[in-house]
Amino acid sequence: MLNLLWMIPVLPLAGFLLLVLMPHGERRAALIGCGSVGIAFLLAVGIFVQSGGWAPGSMAATQTLWTWFEVEGLRPGIGFYLDGLSLTMTGIITGVGFLIHVYSAYYMHGDAGFARYFAWLNLFVSAMLVLVLADNLVLLYLGWEGVGLCSYLLIGFWYRNPENGYAARKAFVVTRVGDTSMAIGLFLLATHFGTLDIQAVQAAAARDWTGEERWLATLAALLLLGGAVGKSAQLPLQTWLPDAMAGPTPVSALIHAATMVTAGVYLIARMHGLYLLSPTALTCVAVVGAATLLLAGCTALCQRDIKRILAWSTVSQIGYMFLALGVGAWSAAIFHLMTHAFFKALLFMAAGTVIHSLHEEQDIFNMGGLRRDLPFAYFSFLAGGASLAALPLVTAGFYSKDAILLATWDVPWIGWLLWLVAMAGALITAVYIFRLIFIVFHGEKQKSGHEHAGLEMRIPLAVLGVLALVGGFIRPPLDDVFLVAEAAAHHAWIPVLASLVSILGVGIAWHFFLRHPARALAVADQYAGLGRFWGSGWGFDALYDRLFVNPFVALARASRRDLADRLLWNPVAALSRLSHELLSRTQNGQMRWYAGGIAVGCVLVVTGSVML
Amino acid sequence: MNAIPLEHSLLLASILFCMGLAGVLVRRNIIFILMSLEIMFNAAGLAFVAGAAHWGQPDGQVMFLLILTLAAAEVAVGLAIVLQVFRSFHTVDADAVSELQG
Numbered sequence: 001m002l003n004l005l006w007m008i009p010v011l012p013l014a015g016f017l018l019l020v021l022m023p024h025g026e027r028r029a030a031l032i033g034c035g036s037v038g039i040a041f042l043l044a045v046g047i048f049v050q051s052g053g054w055a056p057g058s059m060a061a062t063q064t065l066w067t068w069f070e071v072e073g074l075r076p077g078i079g080f081y082l083d084g085l086s087l088t089m090t091g092i093i094t095g096v097g098f099l100i101h102v103y104s105a106y107y108m109h110g111d112a113g114f115a116r117y118f119a120w121l122n123l124f125v126s127a128m129l130v131l132v133l134a135d136n137l138v139l140l141y142l143g144w145e146g147v148g149l150c151s152y153l154l155i156g157f158w159y160r161n162p163e164n165g166y167a168a169r170k171a172f173v174v175t176r177v178g179d180t181s182m183a184i185g186l187f188l189l190a191t192h193f194g195t196l197d198i199q200a201v202q203a204a205a206a207r208d209w210t211g212e213e214r215w216l217a218t219l220a221a222l223l224l225l226g227g228a229v230g231k232s233a234q235l236p237l238q239t240w241l242p243d244a245m246a247g248p249t250p251v252s253a254l255i256h257a258a259t260m261v262t263a264g265v266y267l268i269a270r271m272h273g274l275y276l277l278s279p280t281a282l283t284c285v286a287v288v289g290a291a292t293l294l295l296a297g298c299t300a301l302c303q304r305d306i307k308r309i310l311a312w313s314t315v316s317q318i319g320y321m322f323l324a325l326g327v328g329a330w331s332a333a334i335f336h337l338m339t340h341a342f343f344k345a346l347l348f349m350a351a352g353t354v355i356h357s358l359h360e361e362q363d364i365f366n367m368g369g370l371r372r373d374l375p376f377a378y379f380s381f382l383a384g385g386a387s388l389a390a391l392p393l394v395t396a397g398f399y400s401k402d403a404i405l406l407a408t409w410d411v412p413w414i415g416w417l418l419w420l421v422a423m424a425g426a427l428i429t430a431v432y433i434f435r436l437i438f439i440v441f442h443g444e445k446q447k448s449g450h451e452h453a454g455l456e457m458r459i460p461l462a463v464l465g466v467l468a469l470v471g472g473f474i475r476p477p478l479d480d481v482f483l484v485a486e487a488a489a490h491h492a493w494i495p496v497l498a499s500l501v502s503i504l505g506v507g508i509a510w511h512f513f514l515r516h517p518a519r520a521l522a523v524a525d526q527y528a529g530l531g532r533f534w535g536s537g538w539g540f541d542a543l544y545d546r547l548f549v550n551p552f553v554a555l556a557r558a559s560r561r562d563l564a565d566r567l568l569w570n571p572v573a574a575l576s577r578l579s580h581e582l583l584s585r586t587q588n589g590q591m592r593w594y595a596g597g598i599a600v601g602c603v604l605v606v607t608g609s610v611m612l
Numbered sequence: 613m614n615a616i617p618l619e620h621s622l623l624l625a626s627i628l629f630c631m632g633l634a635g636v637l638v639r640r641n642i643i644f645i646l647m648s649l650e651i652m653f654n655a656a657g658l659a660f661v662a663g664a665a666h667w668g669q670p671d672g673q674v675m676f677l678l679i680l681t682l683a684a685a686e687v688a689v690g691l692a693i694v695l696q697v698f699r700s701f702h703t704v705d706a707d708a709v710s711e712l713q714g
Contacts, residue, residue: 588710588713589709589710589711589712589713590706590707590710590713591706591709591710592636592637592640592645592706592707595636595637596637599633599637
């Protein structure tokens with residue numbers, strides 16, 4: 001079974017090729033798209049079962065297919081590395097991906113680009129699997145850029161609206177800033193160690209980068225962190241993710257919630273050997289995560305668009321994962337990544353059902369009292385929202401967030417500050433998600449919608465709804481991946497306090513948005529300026545426009561009319577245009593004119609040859 | 613037997629050729645252009661025959677036979693084109709048929 005590891009990324013790739021090379025009707029396109037990912041999931045399950053399941057030390061296998069290229073001793077192979085971490089990621093990508101594919105068949109039904117949509121979705125899954133299974137950083141980078149490309153294509157899927165194209169370009173360019181930093185980090189590693197094999201690089205770094213050389217480890221770790229920050233929409237490159245909601249909603253669920261945006265978390269967890277060498281870099285990771293989770297949580301509180309609330313919530317939850325990575329709680333981060341994939345994909349798909357039922361309405365203040373019209377979406381939202389808010393004991397999010405809070409408390413020096421931020425974030429999370437639920441599903445009815453009753457919509461929501469509640473009992477097989485002893489201290493009061501905080505958050509939401517909506521309006525009026533500031537994502541877009549975009553546009557304008565063009569190239573262009581016009585005038589269609597031309601030419605040639 | 617000097621026959625050939633060329637360039641009726649072309653062919657043929665007679669070589673005569681067949685083929689194709697032109701444009705004026713221009 002392990003020999004078939006290469007099949008996992010190849011299957012969706014084959015699906016992509018089939019879909020893109022031949023015309024397909026809806027049924028066949030959906031079958032190919034869902035089928036290839038579903039079989040890949042079954043393969044992953046088969047490999048997991050056969051390789052011993054939970055037993056520690058049973059899984060770390062490399063399968064090298066061939067050498068990709070060889071330059072100056074650097075020979076990255078097309079090779080896959082399987083251990084608990086990559087297997088967990090593979091399971092999430094193919095499993096949640098399969099459910100989202102099935103849901104897409106409902107959501108995209110009747111769209112002119114149905115087959116194109118599934119082709120790109122399959123290409124994305126394939127690239128993401130390459131990313132997590134790669135045994136060297138060059139192949140990982142290939143997958144990394146592949147998912148970036150698919151993200152671009154799918155955000156701009158409805159390309160006839162120029163705003164979608166703008167959002168797609170923004171996502172591409174902003175993540176490219178991070179990718180550049182990551183590429184420089186890879187160059188640094190490659191020049192020092194002559195290899196980019198993930199395990200070899202970390203072993204070599206632990207051997208060589210000690211004492212005086214330690215700053216190199218910090219530098220490399222920070223450069224890789226730049227890439228992770230770009231891909232995972234963390235401070236200061238978080239601005240692209242809310243705009244990425246221009247794509248179809250299942251795309252937001254798959255790419256911008258469950259899988260691609262967590263690639264940064266995966267990268268840091270995969271390179272944890274390098275990060276362990278540099279406490280400075282680890283602290284940076286934790287601070288970035290903490291700052292992002294607070295900022296994004298406050299922003300989510302002030303949004304009107306149902307998808308943007310969820311997008312900012314994703315940014316905030318990935319902030320939790322970064323915080324966990326930064327405090328060395330590797331498996332807690334991956335655990336939260338998994339539960340987040342469950343409940344955030346569920347929330348996005350439920351939101352998609354709401355949006356679809358109300359004919360593409362996204363403003364939550366135009367919704368209300370929908371719980372009778374859309375019971376299935378309502379219960380999905382309750383399950384996902386409870387899990388996101390980490391309501392105690394019955395939800396998956398409780399267990400993963402609890403692990404992060406526990407680990408953060410034990411960090412020396414700034415641990416208490418990070419812990420306070422995480423607690424505040426937990427409160428805000430509960431408030432904003434239940435604000436959404438209360439406004440959309442309770443209160444006065446504004447529009448009525450009709451829920452589509454198809455199985456392809458209900459099964460994914462039902463499965464993910466169950467996982468969002470009980471997924472906390474799935475333990476990812478990470479014991480032999482992170483060999484570092486993780487703090488296992490138990491403070492019984494932390495889970496209790498966290499439960500109280502999340503219940504308090506739900507209570508606040510209930511008080512302001514269900515019981516006394518007038519008070520919420522009064523508070524909103526009183527702090528209108530703050531609301532605008534938070535709602536705009538703390539003004540980062542305006543800041544970047546002023547700092548980077550406007551100067552760049554001005555520079556481009558100026559260079560369009562620069563001196564070299566005017567003095568050197570414009571005359572050349574004018575001359576060639578003039579001679580073109582002269583020459584085309586000789587082609588007047590008159591046969592006798594041509595005959596005369598031939599005669600004169602003959603005379604000239606004969607005279608010339610006689611004279612010379 | 614007093615042979616005609618080569619210069620005389622070549623002069624005649626070139627005069628004929630120039631007359632034909634002038635006809636091709638000046639005439640507007642396609643039929644007349646074809647006839648002028650025929651004169652040019654025969655001028656060239658005359659030059660070949662004169663050269664062959666002067667040097668006593670058969671190549672010139674062979675070349676003339678080739679020109680003869682060529683001219684026949686050319687006339688067949690040319691007249692067919694003229695017919696088609698007349699059918700679609702209702703004229704045989706070469707200047708009126710000038711749609712193919714840049």
